[in-house]
Amino acid sequence: MSGRIDQIFSELRSGGRRAVMPFVCGQHPRPGATGEILRALERAGAPIVEIGVPFSDPIADGPTIAGAMHSALEAGANPRGLLEEIAAVRGELSIGLVAMVSVSIAHRLGGADGFVDLAADCGLDGLIVPDLPLEASGGFLKACERRGLSLSLLVAPTTPEERVREIAASCRGFVYLLARAGITGEREGAVDLAGPVGRVRAVTDLPIAAGFGISSPAQVAEAVRHADAAIVGSALVRRISESDDPAGEAERFVRSLVEAAGPGASEGPTASAGPEISRG
């Protein structure tokens, strides 16, 4: 049971809707900015927001997100400060809040049990730990179950079928599907997730959120024909970096993504894949 995230996906499925899951870098463009941006994303219609915990060495991230993390750190960002900002705004938001955090930071801030407690106490609803492999995920899974948090491990295009099954079995809330090999970043061109999503659907009833390289409304529309949610990171982070009105810009851009994901997306071929209970 992973609380709010399960409930959100269950409501989406029963309404035949797909989601846009924006990614923002915590405390970016500066410490103190997180609350205002989360409010803007809720107004824009995002049901779940992914918050990246700034880290000095994010190996899965391309120049946009890595650059945002470095500038946030230089401006004084730190994980505990970010968690406090999230806790301060949690009460007024109904959206799901999921932290994307490197195992380096989680290890340092109390390990699986300690970090999950810290995250749950600050009102986070789930964790994505991008560099936590299946083999080392047991402690996090136990802790997340204990606190009702979602835990999303990554499935890559290179992941063999049997391993996809094992990874999905160790996820709670939703599975994070890498839309392509490589790192985060904006990409042009079509996103065809029929095959990759199908591989995951075949082994799990959990919702599937796809990310990496999804940056435009058209790509979101393509992605949610198959996936339950499209994660958009770099395109949003870049706009936040460049704008004089980061919250306003984030709201406008995410609203355009949400509209692209619109109700039509629910007619995708996988709408029937959800478990019975979540359609009720």
Add this chain to the structure above:
Amino acid sequence: MISQQGTHEGVGKGPVPRISEAPDMEGRFGEYGGVFVPETLIAPLRELDEFYEKLRHDDAFVDQLRELWASFAGRPTPLQFASRLTRLVQKGLGQKRGASIWLKREDLCHTGAHKINNALGQCLMAKKMGKKRVIAETGAGQHGVATATACAQLGLDCVVYMGAEDCRRQALNVTRMRMMGATVVPVEGGTRTLKDATNEAMRDWMGSSETTHYVLGSVVGPHPFPMIVRDFQSIIGIETKGQSLRHLGGIPDAIVACVGGGSNAAGIFYPFVDEKVKLFGVEAGGRSSEPGEHAAPLCLGSPGVLHGSLSYVLQSADGQTEAVHSCSAGLDYPGVGPEHAYWKDAGRVKYSAATDREAMEAMLELARSEGILCALETAHAVHAAMGIAADMDREQNLVICLSGRGDKDVDEASRLMREAGLFKD
């Protein structure tokens, strides 16, 4: 077979596993090591692990590598008695103190350091895997030069990631790489040094692993890299053992090596870890033991995850990697190989740190007593070795892994030495 001591079969069935039997099947050295990378890299790492496991038992591969080491890289390197350095240490100690000091001359390898051992091994492996493109990270540029060299020799495309700051400090090595046909990519992110170059190489590999092999330069990173690099570098220790039996009539009593990521140290230590030899690793003590002023994670850091494995790291209380400093660019790294963390906790290797000043003094002492201008990295080991030898008995023998030559450091070292009042033109 490539130099693994205790393989998983047949050795050490007793209750206490031999130190050499690490890593386990999951790449763990005790609690350290492992694989902490995005899922995209799991499949290529497994492919590498399986391929390497077959390759190291493949006689044709081993013969080909040994031939390259011999005819191209100049192996075996000599084990030389350092008579005048020994006398310098023995001075004033009385008749019974002060061990004989021997030098394992990796500085005589082609390209000037031990790095070529691993670069040739991994590039030959890349060829056998059918990969046409090779990427590498480099700090001071020695591993980059060694990889560019191996790629030119073996006909592979080579891309080297190097921090923009390091490109500036080590312009000579950038030119050497480019002259051998490698593409050098200056990395502008983060602190613009080795750790950022490593991040960038891993990012490249996440999108290119089908066609590309990542030649990691030290005993760091996710499994199987720490094991593979150690095995290729173990030729240093294997030769040292044979040469000691001939020249000393037995194995040495102590071995000293500098430790950045720790590849030369792992290479010379590993064939001796199950034997009665005292092993000493020497980290970069920098200017002081204050945060940001040194690069000594084993002495002053704590366990953490960096670049795909768990080891000692210099990290803030929040898990951010801390700034590091050393006069030697090759030791200027906030992490260290997981096997060193294991050896430290097991009490098998004793780790200390030498300061910038101590290293520079030792560089001059070795140059003037033996006519060998060693790398600044190596000079850290020379400093510690002189102290250790002085505390040993006269009939004992100490080996220093003379990991590299100092040509690359002449400008920077002489500038720092003048500032410190150690050297006049």
